[in-house]
Amino acid sequence: MMNMNTKKSFLTVSITSALLLGCFSDSNNSNNEQSQPILASQFSNILDRSGTPNHLAEVGAGNHMAYTPLHDNGAWHGHLLPDLSQSNENTAGGFGTTIIAEEYNVSMAKYLEKPMIILDGKKADFTTKAYSIPGALIQKLTTQDGLVIDLTLRFVSDRSSLLETKVLNPTSQSLELSLSGQLVMGYYAKDGDAQSQPSLSEKLPDYTRTLNSDNVGNVVVDFGRERDSWYVRTTGESAFHITRSIPTITTLTDNAYTSIKRITGNETFYTVFTHTLTAQEWAKEKTVVDDILANPTTYLTASINRWETYLEKGLSNDSVAPEHERVAVKAIETLNGNWRSPAGVLDHHTVTPSVTARWFSGNLTWPWDTWKQAYAMAHFNPDVAMENIRAVFQYQVQEGDALRPWDQGFLLDVVGMNMGKPRAEAENRTEFNDAQTWNERDTKPSLASWAVWEVYSALKNEHQREAEAIAFLQEMYPKLVAYHNWWLTARDTNKNGIPEYGATFDTEHNVTAEEAAKPRDMHNNWNGLAINAMKYKYIKLGEDKWTYDAGIEGYNALLDSQNYVDIGSPAQTAASWESGRDDAAVFGFIDTIADAKSTEPMSITQAQQIDQLGRYAVKHGFDNSITVNEIVDGNGKLTYIAEYTNTTPENNDKLNLAKKEWQVKFAESKDTNGQIVGYSLKQESVDQASYWYSDNNYLAKIAQAIGFSDDALEFKAKAEKTKQYINQCMFDANSGFYYDISINSVSLSNGCAGEPLSHRGMGPEGWSPLFNGAATQENADAVVKNMLDINKFNTHVPLGTAALDSPAYGADIYWRGRVWVDQFYFGVRGMANYGYQAQANEYVARLFQNAEGLTADRPIQENYNPETGAVQGANNFSWSSAHLYMLYNGFIN
Secondary structure: OOOHHHHHHHHHHHHHHHHHOOOOOOOOOOOOOOOOOOOHHHOOOOOOOEOOOOEEEEEOHHHOEOOOOEOOOOOOEEEEEOOOOOOOOOOOOOEEEEEEEOOEEEEEEEEEEEEEEEEOOEEOOOEEEEEEEOOEEEEEEEOOOOOEEEEEEEEOOOOEEEEEEEEEOOOOOEEEEEEEEEEOOEEEEEOOEOOOOOEHHHHOOOOOEEEEEOOOOOEEEEEOOEOOOOOOOEOOOOEEEEEEOOOOEEEEOOOEEEEEEEEEOOEEEEEEEEEEOOHHHHHHHHHHHHHHHHOHHHHHHHHHHHHHHHHHHHOOOOOOOHHHHHHHHHHHHHHHHOEEOOEOOEOOOEEOOOOOOOOOOOOOEOHHHHHHHHHHHOOOOHHHHHHHHHHHHOOOOOOOOOOOHHHOOOOOOEEOOOOOHHHHHHOOOOOOOOOOOOEOOOOOOOOHHHHHHHHHHHHHHOOOOHHHHHHHHHHHHHHHHHHHHHHHHHOOOOOOOOOOOEEEOOOOOEOOHHHHHOOOEOOEOOOOOOOOOEEEEEEOOOOOOEEEEEOHHHHHHHHHHOOOOEEEOHHHHHHHHHHOOOOOHHHOOOOOHHHOEEOOOOOHHHHHHHOHHHHHHHHHOOOOOEEEEEEEOOOOOEEEEEEEOOOOHHHHHHHHHHHHHHOOOEEEEEOOOOOEEEEEEOEEOHHHHHHHHHHHHHHHHHHHHOOOHHHHHHHHHHHHHHHHHHHHHOEEOOOOEEOOEEOOOOOOOOOOOOOEOHHHOOOHHHHHHHHOOOOOHHHHHHHHHHHOOOOOOOOOOOOOOOOOOOOOOOOOOOOOOOEEHHHHHHHHHHHHHOOOHHHHHHHHHHHHHHOOOOOOOOOOEEEEOOOOOOEEEEEOOHHHHHHHHHHHHHOOO
8 A cells, every 4th residue: 555645746746747748649639638547546446337237227136226337526427337247248348328317327328439440341359458447437448450449438527428539550541430329228127137027118108218410420319208207207308418529420220329430540539428407408518518529638637636636635544454445445436426416406516325226316315414425525525515515405494484484494304306296386396396205204313513513624624725614614504503493493392402303294294184185095094084183004903904093192092002903103204214213123113913924935933033022022921922824815815924822811911011112102392383393202312312412512613613602602501411411311320321211291300301211222322422422431331331242232243223132133124233334433433432442443343344345346335234244225325435434534543
């Protein structure tokens, strides 16, 4: 590994030297000086960027894109190197291409601009080398006779990528150069198997792809309007342009093109690939494309230098092993790849969770992800870090909001280029008004000030941009305060200054007048129920179908009566989303006998393994013996359903004791006029309290930095009060761990809202006070002891989202077992904060060693199996990348 000081000197000298050297002969551009990548060239194939798509949706594990295309500069398309391992595919020299169709990333072309050369009437036989470096895809095609084609592809604007093609012809004979492209024809394949799926045109007849060419051979693919699919969305104006610096003779078929050019001697030419989402975007970008082709080396040099700067700034740790540095580069590539430029109703650049994950692409933006992404990117791409934060705050609810005026200061859970229908109707939007993912049902934990302070610190101390740093604090401070105050208005039902998690007053949670009046059918279950009442559903004891009802009083009363097999509420789901830990045990999520249902044969042992609540109830003397019945419905479909063998009232009473310990009641938050403004879980969460402690501390720092000293004193006082409350009320001395606490109808004599909910098991919320610095040393010692326990969190990949002995644990359960890198980071950072650096380092080493593919060329994953290290969840995941970069940048030594 090269020392970073050496790297920086080498970078400066090399770029200067490269600018002085003449480059390859370029008949299309007199400005031949082009710098060369120095740092980037040290990191080839950090990620496997090869793939030859044949279908619109080619997916692997989790139904996420099977490939990792190069995305960069916020552009809305990506490129792949050819998969040279597929011996039956002649794709060498071409670039597979994907487009981000608003909210989804899909394959567009098997290859574009695949070169072929005819010499003396024969097709030249090339040997191909293909590889990636940060910011570029590179191919080199050579023949035994010395004929060479060098291909370098980079992104040069927020809508366009640029391919440089250099043909070295030592024969000086006239050659026929052919450039071809082939669109994908299939609709869907998983793990390479099309599974008898229909063709793309059969499945999506409105998603037409019309190829056209102009009089100099440039190609455009115009896409038809498609709004209903959950795989691709287009406006009817979106297009993909292929624009070259040389004229060609182009022929087209329905799904392919071939462009011919005769050349003599050496030749360098350029191709610009541009994906625009609307006609207006293309009208704007066409001017950019013209400038790119007039000055191609200028744009390529800017791309090279941009990536050299990312690496120079980002690779700041001189004392790490090479595998740690390669993971850091992978994290930088992933975060920059998930960067999207403004589109639709979102005016700012942003960073999405994963460009290759089906539900996380487009420019979809979550606050919880943003805080972490911005914290990391502040060190190597601070402008995008700031923009990502601004994107979250663009739709912060203001006074007099058209849709939810009671939620002033609220940050929406998800925003993107298409607005949700309720808000679009309230704001009279006539376009970009039919989002499938926009979400106003909840927000996310309050680490915004933590992220803003890190961006400020990096701007000031690492990038020497102090004036901008202060301006950013001044810009964000009133927004952060409004967000902070919203928590107290909408999520503090017992008014003790410690906010809860909850859900908004929203049409997804509350019965609307239209739903109450409309007859019940498969799309509406709420006819005749009270307007604005909270929705819920349940399966009555002795039945197997859902009953739908509404009203918070009825919901809480049903929990007390225990007259249900299963129960659910959209507001409970949103409240768990608000925590950032969707189905965590602490929020009452545990698998029940209702989950022991399958169309595949299921043994009694398997059914009991699924029924976590029944196993838990054994502590109360419950007999969890199970019978598995085979049920055939009216269509002849066989289903295996588990039922308890002992259904006596006495046995049911023992099960009810267990249910009561896992039930989560709700409370309403109301304004001074008695209007419902939201719902809160009737428990105070220790992780939220810890983030609240940090939020107050960072707001105090920000206030002090911009001259609001009185505000700073107030925030410091609130932080100290929160710290005292956490340690007095949320720590259980018997088990040595922090837990959420219940909110009782009457507070305890010590001022606590209720008792620790230790019976739901240990989770990462328990080390949140250590990460945020709110724990006492004595309590932290006890927590770390549990974190190091081989029967709890000390696993193959440590620090899973539930302890091994948690009643709701499962190695493959989303937030009740899997290792999430953010919670892992919070854990090891918390350990180090309280003197356990050596143990934290050992855990970090184990993560790098045991997380599947992490130090190889596999994508960074959403989460990992704690027992095996197997990859789980979405690939190319931003917040995992952010925290791996944090481990590299400020932790590993």
